[in-house]
Each structure stands twice: as structure tokens, then as C-alpha cells.
Amino acid sequence: GTENPASEVETGQSPPEKPKLVKCRSPGKETFTCWWEPGADGGLPTNYTLTYHKEGETLIHECPDYKTGGPNSCYFSKKHTSIWKMYVITVNAINQMGISSSDPLYVDVTYIVEPEPPANLTLELKHPEDRKPYLWIKWSPPTMTDVKSGWFIIQYEIRLKPEKATDWETHFTPKQTQLKIFNLYPGQKYLVQIRCKPDHGYWSEWSPESSIQIPNDFPVKDTSMWIFVAILSAVICLIMVWAVALKGYSMVTCILPPVPGPKIKGFDVHLLEKGKSEELLRALESQDFPPTSDCEDLLMEFIEVDDCEDQQLMPRPSKEHTEQGVKPMHLDLDSDSGRGSCDSPSLLSEKCDEPQAHPSKFHTPEGPEKLENPETNLTCLQAPQSTSGEGKIPYFLANGPKSSTWPFPQPPSLYSPRYSYHNIADVCELALGMAGTTATSLDQTDQHALKASKTIETGREGKATKQRESEGCSSKPDQDTVWPRPQDKTPLISAKPLEYVEIHKVSQDGVLALFPKQNEKFGAPEASKEYSKVSRVTDSNILVLVPDPQAQNLTLLEEPAKKAPPALP
Amino acid sequence: MKGSLESGSRLLLLLVVSNLLLCQGVVSTPVCPNGPGNCQVSLRDLFDRAVMVSHYIHDLSSEMFNEFDKRYAQGKGFITMALNSCHTSSLPTPEDKEQAQQTHHEVLMSLILGLLRSWNDPLYHLVTEVRGMKGAPDAILSRAIEIEEENKRLLEGMEMIFGQVIPGAKETEPYPVWSGLPSLQTKDEDARYSAFYNLLHCLRRDSSKIDTYLKLLNCRIIYNNNC
Numbered sequence: 001g002t003e004n005p006a007s008e009v010e011t012g013q014s015p016p017e018k019p020k021l022v023k024c025r026s027p028g029k030e031t032f033t034c035w036w037e038p039g040a041d042g043g044l045p046t047n048y049t050l051t052y053h054k055e056g057e058t059l060i061h062e063c064p065d066y067k068t069g070g071p072n073s074c075y076f077s078k079k080h081t082s083i084w085k086m087y088v089i090t091v092n093a094i095n096q097m098g099i100s101s102s103d104p105l106y107v108d109v110t111y112i113v114e115p116e117p118p119a120n121l122t123l124e125l126k127h128p129e130d131r132k133p134y135l136w137i138k139w140s141p142p143t144m145t146d147v148k149s150g151w152f153i154i155q156y157e158i159r160l161k162p163e164k165a166t167d168w169e170t171h172f173t174p175k176q177t178q179l180k181i182f183n184l185y186p187g188q189k190y191l192v193q194i195r196c197k198p199d200h201g202y203w204s205e206w207s208p209e210s211s212i213q214i215p216n217d218f219p220v221k222d223t224s225m226w227i228f229v230a231i232l233s234a235v236i237c238l239i240m241v242w243a244v245a246l247k248g249y250s251m252v253t254c255i256l257p258p259v260p261g262p263k264i265k266g267f268d269v270h271l272l273e274k275g276k277s278e279e280l281l282r283a284l285e286s287q288d289f290p291p292t293s294d295c296e297d298l299l300m301e302f303i304e305v306d307d308c309e310d311q312q313l314m315p316r317p318s319k320e321h322t323e324q325g326v327k328p329m330h331l332d333l334d335s336d337s338g339r340g341s342c343d344s345p346s347l348l349s350e351k352c353d354e355p356q357a358h359p360s361k362f363h364t365p366e367g368p369e370k371l372e373n374p375e376t377n378l379t380c381l382q383a384p385q386s387t388s389g390e391g392k393i394p395y396f397l398a399n400g401p402k403s404s405t406w407p408f409p410q411p412p413s414l415y416s417p418r419y420s421y422h423n424i425a426d427v428c429e430l431a432l433g434m435a436g437t438t439a440t441s442l443d444q445t446d447q448h449a450l451k452a453s454k455t456i457e458t459g460r461e462g463k464a465t466k467q468r469e470s471e472g473c474s475s476k477p478d479q480d481t482v483w484p485r486p487q488d489k490t491p492l493i494s495a496k497p498l499e500y501v502e503i504h505k506v507s508q509d510g511v512l513a514l515f516p517k518q519n520e521k522f523g524a525p526e527a528s529k530e531y532s533k534v535s536r537v538t539d540s541n542i543l544v545l546v547p548d549p550q551a552q553n554l555t556l557l558e559e560p561a562k563k564a565p566p567a568l569p
Numbered sequence: 570m571k572g573s574l575e576s577g578s579r580l581l582l583l584l585v586v587s588n589l590l591l592c593q594g595v596v597s598t599p600v601c602p603n604g605p606g607n608c609q610v611s612l613r614d615l616f617d618r619a620v621m622v623s624h625y626i627h628d629l630s631s632e633m634f635n636e637f638d639k640r641y642a643q644g645k646g647f648i649t650m651a652l653n654s655c656h657t658s659s660l661p662t663p664e665d666k667e668q669a670q671q672t673h674h675e676v677l678m679s680l681i682l683g684l685l686r687s688w689n690d691p692l693y694h695l696v697t698e699v700r701g702m703k704g705a706p707d708a709i710l711s712r713a714i715e716i717e718e719e720n721k722r723l724l725e726g727m728e729m730i731f732g733q734v735i736p737g738a739k740e741t742e743p744y745p746v747w748s749g750l751p752s753l754q755t756k757d758e759d760a761r762y763s764a765f766y767n768l769l770h771c772l773r774r775d776s777s778k779i780d781t782y783l784k785l786l787n788c789r790i791i792y793n794n795n796c
Binding site: 029030055056078081082083084085086088106108110111146147148149150151153175199200242245246 | 574577580624627628631648649651652653658662664665666667669670774777778780781784785786787788789792794795796
């Protein structure tokens with residue numbers, strides 16, 4: 001404002017101080033009121049005027065109503081109120097000395113909505129017959145709000161507390177105008193207040209307190225609640241009983257786990273109870289007993305080759321042949337004590353019936369003995385490209401109606417432990433695994449898998465076997481058209497005297513290195529020569545083995561060299 | 570054991586089925602009352618949803634404006650420049666209750682649609698430019714992004730409502746085009762902030778208009794002026 005020092009000094013009067021607009025409020029988005037604070041009046045009677053102009057207009061208006069809003073206020077009626085338009089409002093203080101204008105206030109009615117508190121707050125205690133008693137609070141919307149048409153959207157908040165308490169219990173209701181309160185303490189005087197808020201705007205003030213006295217004999221609970229509680233607990237009990245009935249045992253074990261008893265593999269308690277000790281022991285036996293750890297001893301086992309007319313060596317009669325290809329190999333421990341089959345593995349075969357054989361690789365062995373066993377169904381398989389490229393060593397798997405009693409010691413150190421003890425069928429399986437269509441499933445050692453032009457007929461007992469092998473040695477060779485027909489049953493006849501062959505060692509790749517047994521006939525054989533290379537297979541299914549100089553060094557041996565002697569019954 | 574399990578399962582199934590049957594008394598508006606070929610959400614549901622979304626958008630706009638005002642506009646007097654700055658001021662929108670109540674719902678709805686459409690573009694650019702603002706507070710950016718998305722949603726809903734309330738009406742009203750992008754991208758920081766302020770101020774206002782008109786229409790059409 002302007003000051004005139006001269007006049008101030010003279011009369012102690014001055015123009016008024018700048019007034020200040022405090023706030024503007026609209027109770028229902030239809031009208032609004034502005035209030036100001038006057039400054040010092042400068043010692044003279046001061047008049048205040050309010051002027052404004054609207055957004056988009058240049059015309060300046062004066063306040064239409066100074067009275068309705070109280071002192072130092074300006075009330076804008078419906079006629080003068082526009083929503084979504086900015087009002088630029090100024091208050092001017094005028095006295096004889098001068099005029100002071102306030103800073104302009106920019107007002108948009110949309111954002112200054114603050115309703116009055118709700119009206120007509122009533123409290124009533126209700127006591128219905130079969131239900132819980134409650135306090136019924138009712139009210140109506142504040143004045144100047146048009147809720148029905150949807151112009152004004154409103155929400156309410158009620159709070160109540162016993163007179164002496166400090167904390168209020170608040171309830172929020174979006175638009176309804178009544179509320180029921182349960183759980184009141186009898187004998188207390190309750191205070192109730194309510195306020196409201198528009199959808200976008202300020203909360204109203206709290207209404208004046210309403211109070212109500214709860215009579216002492218006000219029933220807090222009623223029987224219906226207890227009935228409900230009883231039914232609920234009955235239902236819960238039923239459910240629990242049902243759950244226990246269904247899962248009683250598992251629940252009990254969950255809560256009280258049973259103490260684990262000793263478990264001996266293969267130990268059948270029931271057999272013990274029945275007193276059948278023999279069966280009990282037998283059951284124990286079947287669990288991989290004896291262990292294979294002492295396989296190394298078996299390395300030195302000799303193979304006895306007998307006169308094949310000895311039917312004892314044929315564990316099974318010819319009935320085995322009825323099933324094509326399925327030939328259970330019964331390896332009786334007793335009959336397998338190192339007795340070879342008719343075809344000594346150290347004898348060379350005369351002819352290989354395998355078309356894939358490489359005749360160039362074969363050469364006449366030096367004096368090894370030959371065994372003829374034309375009836376043996378020998379399948380000559382050839383190793384595919386071996387990684388070492390040292391030449392192919394045919395892989396021979398002798399098969400036939402006669403089960404081989406070639407013990408295949410498989411010390412874990414030399415062989416992968418996948419082969420089970422005593423189970424010559426594993427050899428067969430391995431071959432099959434290599435030879436069969438499942439060549440892809442072979443592992444490293446079996447890389448030198450063979451392509452069989454003729455599949456091998458084999459069979460085995462229903463013993464547990466490794467998966468890979470069982471693929472090859474499936475017990476359904478009849479599906480495979482390549483399976484050769486079983487040859488005629490061949491009596492085990494050998495024309496030549498049979499010799500013992502010593503298994504020198506078994507290489508890491510499963511190569512059998514054979515030594516001819518030192519005996520008088522040979523005179524002075526090459527002591528350290530091991531026969532691990534098959535030269536050829538004769539047409540009478542005899543393996544012709546030659547010494548393999550490369551087989552001297554076990555570690556260097558990379559040949560597929562999974563050899564099996566011709567099957568000898 | 571197995572038998573009791575089966576009977577238990579049957580009992581449970583019976584309980585569930587009886588529960589469903591009892592609950593059928595609850596009224597729920599069908600989503601596709603005219604069959605799958607002509608799926609129409611009920612008008613009441615459409616309005617409920619639209620009102621919720623418009624309310625939300627206005628809340629977000631107000632918060633966003635207040636944030637910006639607090640951070641960038643203190644003592645700058647941007648408000649003086651914001652007068653008459655809204656690109657939608659050409660739309661003949663009612664400006665008090667009486668005017669709004671005398672406006673036919675068709676007109677009101679096309680006004681709403683015009684406002685929604687005219688804000689598609691500015692909202693898109695607002696998000697982009699706020700991102701590039703120096704020290705853009707997440708409170709502003711996240712709300713801008715949210716508003717842009719909700720605006721699209723509301724527009725879809727409004728078009729459906731329009732189609733149901735005024736079937737067969739062709740709706741080719743032009744809407745005001747915003748051309749304030751250059752001022753949002755100007756190098757002068759004060760001028761740029763002033764442009765932002767205007768945009769947010771107009772957004773707050775227009776979202777309030779849309780919200781108010783929708784709530785009015787809702788009570789008028791669905792509740793027959795008896796909210």
C-alpha cells in the first residue's frame with residue numbers, strides 16, 4: 001500500500017494495510033464463499049471491497065454479497081458461480097488515506113469443495129426379538145449438497161466412544177446414511193460424531209456430539225450367538241473326525257513317527273516268523289551275494305573245455321529253443337566253475353560267417369588249436385570304425401542253444417561295473433547293445449559297437465540287467481527280422497582235443513587277453529604272448545585268435561576288443 | 570480306507586454343490602446375456618467401471634499437479650500464464666450444475682468422448698517429455714504413465730457406453746487438437762516448466778469435467794436421478 005509520511009505524522013492515520021484473502025470454500029459445488037483478513041486500518045474507518053474477474057473475461061466484477069458469509073466475506077451465489085473456471089479475486093481496503101489491495105487469489109471452485117457436516121444425527125437403541133441388540137445411528141446429507149442427481153458424491157465417517165474412554169471407534173461408510181453398532185457395553189454413555197467428504201475435496205468438520213446412555217440391563221449377548229458357535233464347533237469336530245478317519249494313520253505317523261527298525265536287505269521277517277530258515281537264507285542270497293569285489297581272483301580262473309557230449313554242461317534241454325531267440329541262460333554256479341564250453345576260446349575259427357569280416361586282417365595263427373563246433377551259432381560281428389584305427393577286431397559273440405559257461409570275470413578295476421557277475425549274458429547283451437539298433441545309447445567303452453549284419457540271438461534269464469544292455473538283448477528278438485533263425489541244435493562235439501585257456505587279463509575296454517595254457521604239447525610257447533586279437537572266424541564258428549602285440553600294454557589298448565569265446569555249452 | 574476316502578470325497582462334493590445352489594440367489598449381471606456372438610456387458614457395469622476409472626484419473630491428475638507445483642512452480646507465478654491455456658476450451662462444456670442437468674445425455678457423452686480423444690496425444694507426449702525432465706521425480710512420471718493408460722481404457726469404455734445408450738448414432742464429432750509440443754521442448758527452462766504447468770493444470774481440470782459428467786449420467790441413466 002501507499003504511505004504518506006506527512007499525513008501519518010500529522011494525524012497518525014494512514015492508508016489501510018494490505019488485506020489478505022484467507023480462503024474460499026464451496027459447500028456443494030454450486031456456490032462458494034471467500035473470507036479475508038483485514039490488515040491494520042490505519043486509524044481510519046476502512047471499507048473493504050472484493051473485486052474479481054473470471055478466466056477468459058476482462059470485465060471486473062464486484063462481490064455480489066458481503067453479508068451471507070459473515071464479516072469479511074463474500075458469498076457467490078449460484079448465479080455467480082462457474083465451475084472449471086479460474087476466478088482472480090482481490091480484496092481492497094479503502095480509507096480516507098488510500099487504498100490497499102491484497103495479492104490476487106486464483107480460485108477454481110472445483111478444488112475448494114468442503115461440505116457442511118451431516119445433519120440430523122439420531123441415535124436409537126434397538127432390541128429385536130431373536131437377534132442381537134444394537135445401536136442404530138441415522139443421519140442425512142449435509143445441506144446444500146445435491147446427492148440425488150449425482151452432482152455431489154459423498155462419503156461419511158462416524159466415530160463413537162464411551163464417554164470416559166480416550167480412543168474413538170471409527171466407521172467408514174461410502175454413501176449410506178445409517179449405521180448399526182453392536183457390541184456395546186451396558187451402563188455406559190456413548191458419544192457419537194459424524195463427518196463427511198466429497199469425492200474430490202476436503203473433509204467437513206465433525207458434527208456436534210450426540211450422546212446416548214446404554215441401560216444397565218442391556219443384553220450384550222444373545223443365545224443365537226452361542227447356538228451358532230455350537231454348530232460351528234460341531235462341524236469342525238466332524239471335519240476333523242472325518243480327516244482323522246481318512247488319514248489317521250498318516251497323521252499319527254506324522255505326529256509320532258515310528259522308530260525305524262533294522263533293515264537287512266533281503267531279510268524277510270515273515271519268513272523268520274514262519275520258521276522257514278532255508279527260504280530266509282535263500283532270500284538273503286539273492287541280494288547280490290556273493291559280492292563282486294573279489295572278481296580279481298577270478299581273473300586267473302581257468303577255463304575248462306570239455307567234451308561236449310557231456311550233457312551236464314548243457315544246463316537246459318532243448319526246450320529252450322522253442323522260443324526263438326529267447327534263451328534263458330542259466331548260469332549255475334556249480335556248473336560254471338571254470339569249465340569252458342566246447343569251443344575253446346583260444347582256438348581259431350576257420351571261417352567267419354560274418355560278411356563284414358575283413359579277411360585281410362586274418363592270418364593263420366601260429367599253431368593255436370582249433371576247435372570245431374560247426375553247430376554253434378556264432379555270429380561274427382565286426383567292430384565299426386574304432387577310434388584308434390588300429391584295425392578292426394571282430395567282436396565275436398558266440399551264441400546258440402548252448403549256454404556258454406565262459407565265466408566272465410569282471411573286476412571293477414578293468415571293467416565298468418555294469419556287468420554283473422557270472423552273467424555271461426551280459427557279454428551277449430553288450431554285443432547286442434553295440435550291434436543292435438540302439439547303438440546310439442552306448443557309452444564310451446562301447447563305441448566300438450558293431451554293426452551286426454546278423455543280430456545275435458540270445459536270451460537270458462529274467463535277471464536284472466542294465467538298461468542299455470537289455471535294449472540290445474531284448475527278450476523279444478522275434479520282433480527283429482534280422483534275427484537269425486536258431487540253428488540246429490548242435491551237440492557239442494569237438495573233433496579236436498580241447499585245451500585249457502587261461503584268461504590272462506581283461507583290459508579296460510573289456511578286451512579279453514588270452515594265454516594259451518602252458519602245457520607240454522606246446523613245448524616252449526611264447527610265454528608272454530597273449531592272444532587277444534581275433535584273426536578270423538571259421539565257418540564252423542571257431543574263433544581264431546592271434547597274439548596281439550598291442551595288447552601287451554593294457555593302457556594303450558583302445559581296441560573295442562570285447563571278446564567272447566565262441567559259445568560253448 | 571479307500572472306501573471312506575471315496576465317501577468323504579462325495580460328501581465334500583455334495584457340500585460344494587449345495588453351496589453353489591444356495592448361492593444362486595445372489596444377483597450378478599451376466600457378462601454376455603445375448604450369447605457369445607453378441608457379447609454385451611450390461612450398461613450398469615459399464616457405468617460403474619467408467620466412473621471408477623474417471624475418478625481414478627482425476628485423483629492421479631490432482632496429485633501430479635500438486636507434485637509439480639511443489640517442486641518446480643513455487644513463487645514462479647505460472648498460474649497467471651495458465652489462464653485460457655487449455656486446448657480443449659473450444660468444447661462447449663457446461664459450467665455449472667444447472668447447465669449440466671439441462672444438457673442432453675447424448676451431448677454430454679459426445680463431449681466426454683471429445684475430451685478423452687483430445688487428450689490421447691498430449692498424454693503421450695507428456696510421458697515422453699517428463700522422462701526427459703531434469704531430475705524427473707518418479708511421482709510425476711509414474712502418474713503420467715498411469716493416466717495415459719487409464720485414459721485409453723476409459724475411452725474404450727465410453728465408446729461402448731455410447732454404443733449402448735445411443736445405438737446407431739454415428740459419431741464423427743471433431744475434437745480439439747493439441748499443439749503444445751514445441752513449448753514442452755523449448756530450451757528455456759522457465760518457459761518449458763510453464764508449459765508443463767499449463768498442461769498439468771488443464772489435465773486436472775478436464776479430468777474433473779469428465780468425472781463429474783459421468784457421475785451425473787450414471788445417476789441419471791442407471792439410478793433415475795435417485796442416487
